[in-house]
Amino acid sequence: MDTDRLRAEVKELLVSGLRLDVRPADIADDTPIFGEGLGLDSIDALELVVLVEERFRISIPDEEVGKRAFASVDALVDFILQERAE
Amino acid sequence: MAPAVVITGLGAVTALGGDVRALAAGLAEGRCGIGRVALFAPTGRAVAAEVREEASAVVGCLPPATARRLSRPDRFALLAAAEACRTAGLEPEFGRDAGVYVGTTTGGMLATEEAYRRRRAGEDPRFRLSRLLGTPLATAAAVVSQGLGLYGPRETFSTACSSSALAVAMAADAVRRGVVPLALAVGTDGLCRLTYAGFDALQALDTEPCRPFDRDRRGLSLGEGAAALVLETDAHARARGARPRAAVLGWAATSDAHHVTAPHPDGAGALAALAGALADARVPPDAVDYVNAHGSGTRQNDAVEIGVLRRVFGRRLARLPVSSTKSQVGHCLGAAGAVEAVATVLALDDGLLPPTVNLRHLDPAWDDLDLVPEAGRRAPLGVAVSSSYGFGGHNVSLVFGRAAR
Numbered sequence: 001m002d003t004d005r006l007r008a009e010v011k012e013l014l015v016s017g018l019r020l021d022v023r024p025a026d027i028a029d030d031t032p033i034f035g036e037g038l039g040l041d042s043i044d045a046l047e048l049v050v051l052v053e054e055r056f057r058i059s060i061p062d063e064e065v066g067k068r069a070f071a072s073v074d075a076l077v078d079f080i081l082q083e084r085a086e
Numbered sequence: 087m088a089p090a091v092v093i094t095g096l097g098a099v100t101a102l103g104g105d106v107r108a109l110a111a112g113l114a115e116g117r118c119g120i121g122r123v124a125l126f127a128p129t130g131r132a133v134a135a136e137v138r139e140e141a142s143a144v145v146g147c148l149p150p151a152t153a154r155r156l157s158r159p160d161r162f163a164l165l166a167a168a169e170a171c172r173t174a175g176l177e178p179e180f181g182r183d184a185g186v187y188v189g190t191t192t193g194g195m196l197a198t199e200e201a202y203r204r205r206r207a208g209e210d211p212r213f214r215l216s217r218l219l220g221t222p223l224a225t226a227a228a229v230v231s232q233g234l235g236l237y238g239p240r241e242t243f244s245t246a247c248s249s250s251a252l253a254v255a256m257a258a259d260a261v262r263r264g265v266v267p268l269a270l271a272v273g274t275d276g277l278c279r280l281t282y283a284g285f286d287a288l289q290a291l292d293t294e295p296c297r298p299f300d301r302d303r304r305g306l307s308l309g310e311g312a313a314a315l316v317l318e319t320d321a322h323a324r325a326r327g328a329r330p331r332a333a334v335l336g337w338a339a340t341s342d343a344h345h346v347t348a349p350h351p352d353g354a355g356a357l358a359a360l361a362g363a364l365a366d367a368r369v370p371p372d373a374v375d376y377v378n379a380h381g382s383g384t385r386q387n388d389a390v391e392i393g394v395l396r397r398v399f400g401r402r403l404a405r406l407p408v409s410s411t412k413s414q415v416g417h418c419l420g421a422a423g424a425v426e427a428v429a430t431v432l433a434l435d436d437g438l439l440p441p442t443v444n445l446r447h448l449d450p451a452w453d454d455l456d457l458v459p460e461a462g463r464r465a466p467l468g469v470a471v472s473s474s475y476g477f478g479g480h481n482v483s484l485v486f487g488r489a490a491r
Contacts, residue, residue: 018216019154039152043215050212 007077009055014073017051018044033070045070052076058083089327091258092489094172094323094331095316097166097430099325101135101309101417105169109425110432112414113440116461118293119305120416124276126234132291133415134277135309137162146218146233157194157220160229162312162421163274167230170270170314170325175328176237185238185266187249188256189225189273191420194220196278226274230314244420246476247382249273251423254315255337255483261317268322273424274312281419282308288347294444296383296417298410299392299457301447306382309416315431330489332431335469336367342479349386353394355481360398360473363483369469371399374406374485376439376465378430378472381410382417387475392452407465409442409458423474427484434488439463 020038023073031037034045048070049060059064059082069079101119102112114121118133119423130395137158140351146168148156156164156339201217204210219225227240239260240385250273259269263368283306285291295309323330330334340362342355349356362370380391412418418425445459473483 021154039150041149043155043219044151047214047216050214054211 001026002079003077006080007073010073010076013051013055014038018047029074030072032072033076056080088262089469090399091317091334092320092323093317093332093334094330095170095172095176095317096329096331096431097169097173097314098311098424098428099137100311100313100418101137102124104165106173106298106428106432108440109428110436113411113429113432114462115282116414116441116443117442118414119309123277123282124456126279127281130286130291131264131293132286133293133295134282135307135350136277147235147397148479150231151340152232154230155216155219156199156229156278159190159193159276159312160226160401161187162276163226163272164229164233164313165217166274166312166314167270167272168321169231170232170316174316175333175380176316181234181236183238183267184234184236184269184313185260185261185269186227186231186240187243187253187269187271189224189253189420189423190223190275191227191244191246192248192275192281194276195280196276199279200216200382204478207299222370226272229271230272236270245480246478247417247419247422248474248476248480248482249420249423250313251427251474252339252480253482254334254424254427255392257317258337259333260464263321266360268316268318270314270316271424272312272314273418273421275310275418277310279306290384295441296413297446298379298442299384299388299449301449301464303383303385303388305384306412307416309412309418310421311415311418311425312387312421313428315424315427317318322410332434332489333487334484335369335487336363336365336485337483338362338366339482342481344479347477348473349390351390353390355479356394356473356475358399359481359483360394360471363443363485367485372402374399374411374471375468376433376468376470377408378426378433378440378470379408379410380440380475381412381474383410383412386448389441389451390423392455395401398461402447404454405456406457407458409440411440413443423472423482425473426474430470430486434467434470434486437464439467441463478487
């Protein structure tokens with residue numbers, strides 16, 4: 001899958017899945033997903049794992065992997081591409 | 087002597103509008119907020135009083151992520167509570183010892199139902215935690231307390247359709263006994279499939295907007311929303327320069343110990359609640375100027391309720407206005423007691439009797455009574471009572487008095 005399209009899909013999933021009050025296009029590629037960035041909390045983290053695992057058919061087995069995968073939109077896109085390649 | 091308990095702030099989100107001003111105007115004009123069900127595809131043909139316009143988001147001290155996930159009833163509760171605190175003129179730091187007393191029956195059930203629907207439909211193979219967060223009934227009290235920074239005790243009551251009448255009574259009790267200097271009583275509930283289908287299965291829903299006390303009444307109309315009242319001692323209100331809108335003179339709660347849905351045919355429990363509340367208020371029945379009835383519009387309730395009123399007020403009932411606010415905002419279940427308490431306080435404060443709308447043919451069994459048909463009416467009022475009767479025989483009566491000027 002084309003990286004740009006995957007990036008747009010990730011942003012769309014963030015907004016619709018977590019019902020965020022921003023437009024997908026307004027989320028910067030390097031915005032941290034947690035903490036200051038999008039104002040998400042620990043419950044959003046649990047939700048996001050489920051959403052990403054289901055949509056992209058990948059597995060986020062533990063917190064360490066989660067931290068790396070959810071560092072930013074770009075990091076998540078890279079993680080999905082890497083998981084799919086394996 | 088126990089201190090006088092007064093009400094200094096009001097808030098409401100109902101089918102008549104997003105605040106108390108809209109509710110007061112709707113009551114005065116005799117507007118009916120009951121119409122088509124839009125929230126979900128209903129199974130029956132009945133109508134309901136949905137909240138259409140929600141005032142702009144009030145998040146107070148809530149973190150954005152929490153505010154984003156609020157269930158409808160939790161959002162209604164926060165909006166009404168914030169309005170009540172604002173109109174009471176409360177400063178941000180007032181909440182150190184303020185208690186929060188909430189009545190509700192189904193909490194965020196609508197979102198819970200949606201989670202199950204999506205799972206069954208294969209749209210969400212796994213449950214989504216965020217859709218279940220509003221399920222516990224205590225979340226409304228938590229949201230109000232966190233959103234407004236209130237640090238006193240928090241209590242949640244679920245006694246069916248008298249839940250928030252009981253919340254008002256228990257808030258007043260805590261203030262009167264000196265447990266808290268200030269209390270917020272809140273009622274909230276949102277329409278959901280569970281309540282709709284349940285009342286429909288019981289054949290308790292009218293297919294037209296409900297017609298309390300009408301000869302042709304066929305049942306109730308469900309409503310939703312929230313209402314909130316700020317209670318404090320008269321001395322506490324005066325010390326901070328707040329204007330009492332009304333006084334809470336007395337209250338009582340009783341049980342029918344009879345049936346899971348039907349009221350006791352003799353109305354013994356309802357009678358004991360009303361008599362008990364008047365006794366607690368030290369008000370003789372002759373001093374009562376207005377009754378805000380439970381008035382659900384079911385054949386049984388209205389007949390039993392009028393019977394109780396006849397026994398308490400005797401022949402004087404013919405000259406005592408009685409009306410049902412449920413004819414305008416529907417039966418708001420867990421929110422009903424608080425919504426009707428607000429309507430009763432407005433009646434005392436503004437000298438305006440709220441009407442019973444959709445009342446075209448008085449039942450011949452009570453065609454001697456004044457049920458305030460069609461539109462509100464000016465009348466100076468000194469004492470008013472509001473009663474709420476919940477399924478399972480949960481009876482609560484509240485007695486309010488005009489505030490000393």
